[in-house]
Amino acid sequence: MSDNARENPVEALTPLEAAAEWEALAREITDHDKAYHQKDSPVVSDAEYDALRRRFDAIEDAFPDLVSPDSPSRKVGAKPAAGFSKVTHAKPMLSLGNAFEDEDVIEFVARVRRFLGLGEDEPVEIVCEPKIDGLSVSLRYEKGKFVLGATRGDGTTGEDVTENLKTLVEIPMILKDAPGVLEVRGEVYMTRRDFEALNRAQEKAEAKPFANPRNAAAGSLRQKDKAITASRPLSIFVYSLGDASEPLAETHWDFLTRLRGWGFPTNPLAELKECVEDCLQFYRGTVEKRQGLDYEIDGMVYKVNRLDWQERLGAVSRAPRWAIAHKFPAEKAETVLREITIQVGRTGTLTPVANLEPVTVGGVRVSRATLHNEDEIARKDVREGDTVIIQRAGDVIPQVVSAVLDKRKKGAKAYVFPDVCPECGSLAVREEGEVARRCSGGLVCPAQRVERLKHFVSRNAFDIEGLGAKHIETFSEEGRIKTPADIFKLKREDLADRDGWGEQSADNLIESLSQRSTISLDRFIYALGIRQVGQATARLLAKQYGSLKGWRAQMDAAQDRESDAYQELTNIDGIGPLVAEDLLGFCAEDHNREVLDDLENLLTVKDFVAPDPASSPVAGKTVVFTGTLESLSRAEAKARAESLGAKVAGSVSKKTDYVVVGLDAGSKAKKAKELGLNCLNEEEWLNLIG
Ligand code: IVH
Numbered sequence: 001m002s003d004n005a006r007e008n009p010v011e012a013l014t015p016l017e018a019a020a021e022w023e024a025l026a027r028e029i030t031d032h033d034k035a036y037h038q039k040d041s042p043v044v045s046d047a048e049y050d051a052l053r054r055r056f057d058a059i060e061d062a063f064p065d066l067v068s069p070d071s072p073s074r075k076v077g078a079k080p081a082a083g084f085s086k087v088t089h090a091k092p093m094l095s096l097g098n099a100f101e102d103e104d105v106i107e108f109v110a111r112v113r114r115f116l117g118l119g120e121d122e123p124v125e126i127v128c129e130p131k132i133d134g135l136s137v138s139l140r141y142e143k144g145k146f147v148l149g150a151t152r153g154d155g156t157t158g159e160d161v162t163e164n165l166k167t168l169v170e171i172p173m174i175l176k177d178a179p180g181v182l183e184v185r186g187e188v189y190m191t192r193r194d195f196e197a198l199n200r201a202q203e204k205a206e207a208k209p210f211a212n213p214r215n216a217a218a219g220s221l222r223q224k225d226k227a228i229t230a231s232r233p234l235s236i237f238v239y240s241l242g243d244a245s246e247p248l249a250e251t252h253w254d255f256l257t258r259l260r261g262w263g264f265p266t267n268p269l270a271e272l273k274e275c276v277e278d279c280l281q282f283y284r285g286t287v288e289k290r291q292g293l294d295y296e297i298d299g300m301v302y303k304v305n306r307l308d309w310q311e312r313l314g315a316v317s318r319a320p321r322w323a324i325a326h327k328f329p330a331e332k333a334e335t336v337l338r339e340i341t342i343q344v345g346r347t348g349t350l351t352p353v354a355n356l357e358p359v360t361v362g363g364v365r366v367s368r369a370t371l372h373n374e375d376e377i378a379r380k381d382v383r384e385g386d387t388v389i390i391q392r393a394g395d396v397i398p399q400v401v402s403a404v405l406d407k408r409k410k411g412a413k414a415y416v417f418p419d420v421c422p423e424c425g426s427l428a429v430r431e432e433g434e435v436a437r438r439c440s441g442g443l444v445c446p447a448q449r450v451e452r453l454k455h456f457v458s459r460n461a462f463d464i465e466g467l468g469a470k471h472i473e474t475f476s477e478e479g480r481i482k483t484p485a486d487i488f489k490l491k492r493e494d495l496a497d498r499d500g501w502g503e504q505s506a507d508n509l510i511e512s513l514s515q516r517s518t519i520s521l522d523r524f525i526y527a528l529g530i531r532q533v534g535q536a537t538a539r540l541l542a543k544q545y546g547s548l549k550g551w552r553a554q555m556d557a558a559q560d561r562e563s564d565a566y567q568e569l570t571n572i573d574g575i576g577p578l579v580a581e582d583l584l585g586f587c588a589e590d591h592n593r594e595v596l597d598d599l600e601n602l603l604t605v606k607d608f609v610a611p612d613p614a615s616s617p618v619a620g621k622t623v624v625f626t627g628t629l630e631s632l633s634r635a636e637a638k639a640r641a642e643s644l645g646a647k648v649a650g651s652v653s654k655k656t657d658y659v660v661v662g663l664d665a666g667s668k669a670k671k672a673k674e675l676g677l678n679c680l681n682e683e684e685w686l687n688l689i690g
Contacts, residue, residue, distance in 0.1 A: 008060045018063045025056045029072040039213050050098060050327065083224065084159035087150040090183060090243035092154065093138060095318045096131075096301060098324040102280050105302065105350045109276045112304055115313055115321060125305035127252045127269040128282050130297040131325050134189030135218040137161070138242050141170060144178040146171065151222070155318065164221050167230035172263040183242030184264060189296045190217040194233035205391045213296050235295070238264045245289055251305045272305060283326055290328065299327040323559055330391040333366070335359035335402065337388045340371065340415055343445035344423045348439040349530075352377055352417070354388070354400045361392045369398040373435045374417040383412040423447045426589055431581060442529065443483060444591035451477045452529045456484045460535055461527035462516050466509040485598035486526075488513055518604040521548055528592075531582040536636030539643060540574050541583075542608040548600060553588040619645030621657035624672070627665030644689055651679065660685045 005038040011393065013021065032049055044177070056072065099105045109124055118124065129157065138158065140148040149165035150158035165171055175182065189200070195213040198220075202209045210216035220232035241248065249255040269286070283300045290297060302311055304322040313321040343351045352371040359366055369390045372379050382388060382400055387407035392398045414463045421428045426441030436593055439445050443452050453472045457464040467487070475481040490513065495506035519527075522542035522576045526535050533541070545551035557565035558580070570580050586592050599605075622644045625637050637660070638648045652659060652671045659672035659679045672679050680688065 009025060010055075013059070013062070016086045021652055022059050022063070025059070028057060028071055031055055033072065047391055047684065049668070050100070051099075056099075081146060084151075084161060084222070086153075086162045087148065088138070088157050089138060089150065089459045090181075092153040092242075093158065093242070094320055096245050097301075099324050099326045100329075105280060105324065105326055105620035106276055108302065111321065111611060112313065116309060121243040123274055123312045124277070124309075125251070126279050127255075127256070127270060127305050128273055128279050129267055129294075129301045129303065131238075131299040131301045131327075132187040132189050132237055132267070133214050133296040133298045134187040135214065135220075135221060136185060136187050137165065137236070139165065139184045139238070141175055141178055141182045141184070143180060144175040146173045150191065154270030156459070159222065161221055163226045164223060164229040165225055167236050170236050171263050175262045176192050178262065179246040179248070181242055181243055181245040182248075183244065184259065185237050185242050186264070188217050188221055188234055188236050189213065189234075189295055190220070190234060193294055194235075198232065198337055208680070209273050214219055214590060217552065219644070225483075233387060236265060237267045239266065239301075248305075250307060252307060252310070252387065254412050257306070276299055280334055284287070287328055297328075299325045301325050320405060330390045331359040331361050331424055333359045334389055334403065335366075337382065337384060337386050337403075339384055340377070340382075342418060342422045342423055344445065346448060346451040348421075348445065348448050349436045349441065349443070350421065350428050352415075354390075356390065359390070361390060361398060364397045366392065369400050371400055373450075374430070374437055374650075376644050377415050379419065381414065383408070385409050385412050385549060389582050411503060413647065421445055421447075425590060427585075429585060431578065436530075440589050441591055442586055442589070443595045449482065453481060453484065453487070455529040456527045457487065461523060461529075462487075462519060463606070464509075464516050465512040467512075468507060476618045483598065484594065487601055488517055488599075488602045518606065520606050521546075521551070521608045522549065522688050524599075524603075524605045525551070527588070529594075531588045532579045533583060534636045537637035540572050540639055543579070543610065543643070544568070544572055545608075547607045548605040552587070552596065555584060558584055560586055590596045614645070615645040616646075616689065620647075620657055622649050623658045624649050624652050624656050624658060624668060625660045625662070626652075626672075627662030629660070629662040631682065631686070640689065658685070658688075 010018070011249070013123075017280050028083075029049075029052055032052070038390075053072075081499075089671035097108075109126070113120075113122075114214045122168050129505050134154045138148075138150045138152070139146060146166070148160065148463070149162040149171075151161055152158050165188075166173065189214040192213060195216050196212070197475055198216055200208040210219060215233075217234055218269075219231055220234055239256075241255060243543070248258055256270065271282055273282060279300075279302055286297075286300055292532050302324050304313065310320070310322040315321060318441050329428075337354050338357060339355045340354050341355055343353050345351060352373065354369045354371050356367050356369060366683055370381065371380075380400065380402055382403045386403040388403050389401040391401045419428050420426065421439035421441055424439065424441040424445040426439050426445060428437045430437040439448065442448060443642070452474055453476060454469045456462055457467050457472060472481065473605050481490075483486055490509070492506050495501045495509060495533050496503055508548075522535070522539040525533065525541050532638065536605060541551060545554055554565045554568065555562055558569050566580070569575060569583075570577055618641060623641050625634055625648065642652045648658060652675065654675055654677075656672070656677050658671065658677075659683065661669045661672070661679050662682055669679065
């Protein structure tokens with residue numbers, strides 16, 4: 001789906017176009033939800049996410065037939081991540097509808113009035129509370145005692161983080177005079193100051209810094225080891241009610257007062273307003289002072305004050321009718337784009353970066369902004385020397401929104417995206433259907449080298465004991481290891497005199513290098529780290545071509561896409577044209593050929609020997625995979641099972657021996673349970689097949 005297509009007004013879409021766009025958006029939104037809620041690692045800004053959601057909602061409004069029970073509009077967040085036990089919320093944890101313009105807020109109040117049948121002059125009191133950019137949690141108290149704490153998860157089921165929440169000093173453990181059951185909801189967050197201190201400590205410990213306070217809060221709370229949570233400075237504001245065994249107040253405002261009485265922190269900036277104009281004025285004032293706050297807020301939440309009205313208003317799909325979030329506008333500034341440079345990521349993606357005349361946006365000094373990709377530059381027609389508008393939405397990397405055409409200098413030339421990698425000079429290729437251009441230098445590209453080398457020595461590849469990721473980093477920095485072959489050229493005397501390397505560890509490494517210089521063909525191919533060539537694909541290739549020489553010769557021959565060799569390659573079940581392109585692209589690159597030549601001289605790569613399926617515990621068994629597997633693709637899982645003599649079926653029946661249940665598994669897992677079949681999770685399966 002191109003971005004241009006998304007600019008068509010929804011009304012102009014044919015039902016077919018709408019269905020196609022709905023599907024693409026649903027997938028995209030689900031991926032973003034997972035990145036945000038399960039991995040604490042968003043890949044787009046809040047503003048971009050909101051834009052996707054608005055478009056999605058507009059399509060569903062215009063084409064209601066498209067709405068399905070598993071549409072993202074019916075879900076809140078994402079399913080809980082594996083690892084914590086699951087908690088079903090006594091009352092669902094809802095999300096909030098969004099307002100972006102004043103008119104949206106005016107319409108919200110008008111809707112409330114219409115719904116309740118209120119007269120024009122009947123006041124509707126609204127509580128305005130800053131929207132905290134954190135992680136929502138539910139705190140359950142029984143007989144005044146804190147008994148259960150959970151994350152929101154998908155709104156219905158969250159993760160049990162009770163023990164971790166107990167480490168937050170701001171959460172009272174005992175409530176005096178509380179109802180038998182009380183569930184309080186709020187937002188766990190990290191102050192900006194605490195976030196900065198934590199990141200300094202992370203950097204010192206050579207740990208990955210967090211992208212923003214929200215991720216830091218989420219990552220800190222969802223720790224298996226509660227001692228780590230305890231060591232992190234987490235704060236909380238509470239703001240709503242879940243389950244309660246008796247009424248607590250008549251208004252939300254009084255409810256907040258009761259919460260404070262029990263010792264919960266509530267947001268001190270909250271105010272009670274009598275009309276929508278006052279709400280909007282308060283919003284504008286908060287936008288102004290937002291940067292001065294020590295915690296991040298991303299909007300204002302308006303809530304109907306009367307709880308009996310809240311009750312009557314209820315909720316529709318994932319959001320209550322009695323509340324709405326008025327999002328803050330992205331902060332923008334104008335500056336000059338000095339130069340566009342290209343950054344090469346660890347996986348070889350070329351990302352254009354705008355180098356700017358430094359400018360302050362929302363209190364932060366910005367001198368670089370992302371231009372995303374080739375298409376984005378072309379679409380926005382941003383040129384070097386242009387005056388540009390940049391924006392900081394939430395806390396993600398600033399972006400270039402547009403060029404100010406009136407200020408464009410004469411002779412400014414359209415930007416030409418490079419087709420070679422600026423780091424290593426290898427071809428940078430863009431595959432069909434992909435937005436990213438990628439360097440094909442792989443093993444020799446300095447930007448990718450370290451990650452590739454780490455992969456090369458990793459457990460499923462060369463498995464070189466005594467040479468860990470840290471060593472690779474140090475040796476690469478020093479220029480001692482540049483290519484995989486350099487690893488096998490390490491000498492005892494290179495090591496023994498180094499800090500942290502005793503005689504013994506140097507001897508051990510030399511010994512393991514000598515042991516590992518004989519390797520099976522499939523491991524060898526896997527170790528090369530070719531895109532899309534995982535263990536199973538490497539095994540398929542090894543099986544097909546038998547020897548390193550045979551494989552290389554056939555890859556050379558297959559460079560001619562009309563050849564029999566190309567046919568043979570793409571005929572391998574499990575290797576499609578896209579994988580073939582990555583593979584052949586790698587083998588055609590001169591730098592990679594040199595690496596292969598060097599390795600061939602230094603190592604003994606054993607010809608493929610088919611495993612004896614009879615010795616495998618899954619030989620002759622029927623296996624069904626369902627849900628998403630985390631450590632390998634479905635194709636890899638299937639290929640591996642088959643190579644061990646198992647039969648992989650697409651549907652569950654009484655004859656199924658094993659059902660491997662991944663994340664988000666649906667009806668097949670359910671049916672397997674009903675039939676009493678042997679269900680394994682991914683880890684159990686991997687253990688079984690060794
Ligand atoms: S009220 C029924 N108040 O924003 C909904 N939510 O985008 C109750 N949030 O799920 C939520 N600050 O996690 C409410 N002052 C506040 C909030 C707030 C942050 C979060 C909450 C909610 C999300 C919706």
